[in-house]
Amino acid sequence: MDEHSAANGDESESDGKALRRGWTTGTCATAAARAACEALFTGRFPDPVTVTLPGGQTPAFALAWSETGDSWAAAGVVKDAGDDPDVTHGALVRARVWRAEPGQGVVFRAGEGVGTVTRPGLPVPVGEPAINPVPRAMIRQAVAEAAALAGQPADVVVEVSVENGEALARRTMNPRLGIVGGLSILGTTGIVVPYSCAAWIASIHRGVDVARAAGLTHVAACTGDTSEKAVVARYGLPDHALLDMGDFVGGTLKYLRSHPVPRLTLCGGFAKFGKLARGLMDLHSKRNSVDLDWLADRLAELGAGPEVTTQARTANTAAQVLGIAAEAGLPLADRVAALAQDAALGVLEGAPVDVEVLVTDRQGNIVGKADWRGP
Incomplete structure (x- = not known):
């Protein structure tokens, strides 16, 4: 994923230490485009340059780079993602602008390090630069403001590039989504909230959209x-x-409920799917822990005696419980898979999706499964 984005304000870690928020690639591209447009229209780069976010905030950005040529201008802003573990943190986001034909409005181009959409199902059409709708709207507004100040028509080509973007994109979900050649220019509010996970979940949604559009x-x-x-x-x-x-x-399941695909395989490790089997929908270890007592109770249901269930309750890890079940010849992983399937179908609420669950051990061996079942 390229970045996380959500509403403005302060975010705190569980230990009370404030986490610093940052700016999306869309915001940085908008700031670069606004500065480049002013230089194109007036011959002067504003530095710092101020932009308007969808929520009405008006942050200012220092220019890290600027250049002019024959009938074009370009500017760059270094992305600051705050305290978020963002692959684009520190990247130079640039916009190069030149005049378009009268009446064309803003025309977008993918420069070096910005991807092009090659599969249907994404928010922009196939063949277009991977600049999402909200950043496009922000850039159009910034161009319109610069043009109005200069008394010029807002007909420009905006080419967005990201330094080293093609290499960075290989660390995101873009290749899988059919975005080739670089990063996406993202953001819905213009602000990055540390660890909000919004971008990851959005990428899952786009993955479903791409699969459906491809007829999978x-x-x-x-x-x-x-x-x-x-x-x-x-x-x-x-x-x-x-x-x-x-x-x-x-x-994932909530999105598939309203955007169904006929067959869904859920595959995950024994510990994580032990949480799903309990009806938990967030499998992160910091938010939901493995319940060894619950696993021991499932072993008892499968016929385990007191000695085996006591071993399970006093185990150190879920993997150790899985080993105890295997030694006792009890299909605990199958039981976890079946209960995880029940939980998944409950969230799908009758959507036309058949679900199979596969449970793996740490080596990737499939140790439990629940065969296909639908609504």
């Missing part, structure tokens, strides 16, 4: 690399059928 009838939502490799080995699914769900099973 089977997708797999996996908790990580290990489980994803297990699904690929089992089914040979194409890359755009794989949803990098991570811990966000709730966000």
Whole structure:
């Protein structure tokens, strides 16, 4: 994912230390485009340059780079993602502008390091630069403001680029979504909230959209690399059928409820799906922990005696409980898969989605499963 975005304000960690918010690539591109447009129209770069965010905030940005040529101007802003672990933090986001034909308005181009959309289902059409709708609206507004101040028509080409963007994009979900050549220019509010996970969940949604637009009838939502490799080995699914769900099973299922795909394989590790089996929809270890007593109770339901259930209750990890169940010859992973399937179908609320659940161990072996079941 490129960045996280949400509303303005302060974000705090659980220990009370404030986390610093930052700016989306869309905001940085808007600031660069506004500065470049003023230079194109007036011959002067505003520094700092002020932009208006969708929520009405008006932050100012120092220019990190500027240049002019024959009938064009360009400016760059260094992205500050605050305290978010954002792959684009510190990247130079640039906009180069020149006049378009009268009446064309703002025309967008993908410069170096900005991707191009190659698959349907994303918020912008195939063949267009991967500049999302809200950043496009922000840039249009910034161009209009600069043009009005100079008494010029707002007909310009805006080429957005990101230094080293193609390499950075390989660390995001863009290749899987069919965005080639670089990053997406993202943002809905213009502000990055640390650890909000909004961008990750949005990427899951876009993955579903791309799969549906491609006519796929089977997708797999996996908790990580290990489980994803297990699904690929089992089914040979194409890359755009794989949803990098991570811990966000709730966000995945809720979106599939209103945007169904006929067949959904859920694949994840025993510990994480032990949480899903309890009805938990956020599988992150910091927000929901493994319940060894619950696993021991499931072993008892499968016929385990007091000695086995006591071993499970006093185990150190879920993996250790899985080993205890295997030694006792009890299909605990199958039981977890079945209960996880029940929980998933409950969230889907009768949507036309058949669900299969595969449970893996730490080595990626499928150790439990619940066969296909629908509404």
